[in-house]
Amino acid sequence: MPTRWDLPSLTSVKAFEAAARNLNMSRAADELNVTHAAVSQQVRALERWLGVRLFTRQGKGIMLTPEGTRYAEQLSRSFEVMEQASREARRQSTTRPLEVNTTTSFASRWLVPRLGRFQMAAPEVELRISPSRQLVDFDRDPVDVAIRYGGGGWPGVISERFMAGRMVAVCHPDLLPAGTKGLTPAHLANLTLLHDADYSEWEQWVLENGWDIDVRQGLVFGMSTLVVEAALSGQGVALTVESLVRRDVEAGRLTALHDAGREYASGYYLVYREQDAARPNLAAFLAWMRAEAAREAGDDPVR
Known part of the structure; x- marks a missing residue:
């Protein structure tokens, strides 16, 4: 040489x-x-x-x-x-921030409210969270772990399902007639439906529940975060992942269509490279995410 x-x-x-x-x-x-x-x-x-x-x-x-x-x-x-x-x-650096890439909706409605617990569990790990809906190229993008909703099985990476993808319809309680205990399928035909990008999620959801409802009406947004915000402000009914609105339903800010939360094959996945899994900062974050998902699910296994 x-x-x-x-x-x-x-x-x-x-x-x-x-x-x-x-x-x-x-x-x-x-x-x-x-x-x-x-x-x-x-x-x-x-x-x-x-x-x-x-x-x-x-x-x-x-x-x-x-x-x-x-x-x-x-x-x-x-x-x-x-x-x-x-x-x-x-x-391989243990001093640089751990780069976490996820969607804006998951970051704002699930991850960020829980970060205080991560800082207590792993104060030595600094996180840098970047929101994006684009697929990550781990060989080119400065990303250590991505959090994505889908079916998993992405090539060349580990796709670890850590949280169920149960869907639920929600709206502001004031949209329902006085005395109504909760959102029902009958209400959907008379309320504005809120869509993320297109009508496909609503179409699939009512089909799987066996309801004959025309869902090709309402407001269409390009971001799921806006769909939930519109529901919170009383603009209509949003269809979203249950875990993203659970706190709002429990606090009474939203009411949910009960007994219809059928689970899709999709779910939330931790996506990372196999060769990175043993790195201490990434391992700490992955373990914490699994624990948080288990805490939310209670005794129910994540399927």
């Missing part, structure tokens, strides 16, 4: 990579927080070191030469390898 790599200046390589990716010296300079002249100077130094032209002028812009194109492609692959190696090394 050589004791010294025969490499050009890394500063010159970074300047070229940015210029090649942007095909613009000014944008490369802005990205690197240097001047246009500094990028041009570094690219010329790299060309002298390599002995080839990397760019040609085309009008007011620049284009890669064939040699520049090949070099840029090879550098891009090399930077990806370096980035992946650096990310893997950072994952």
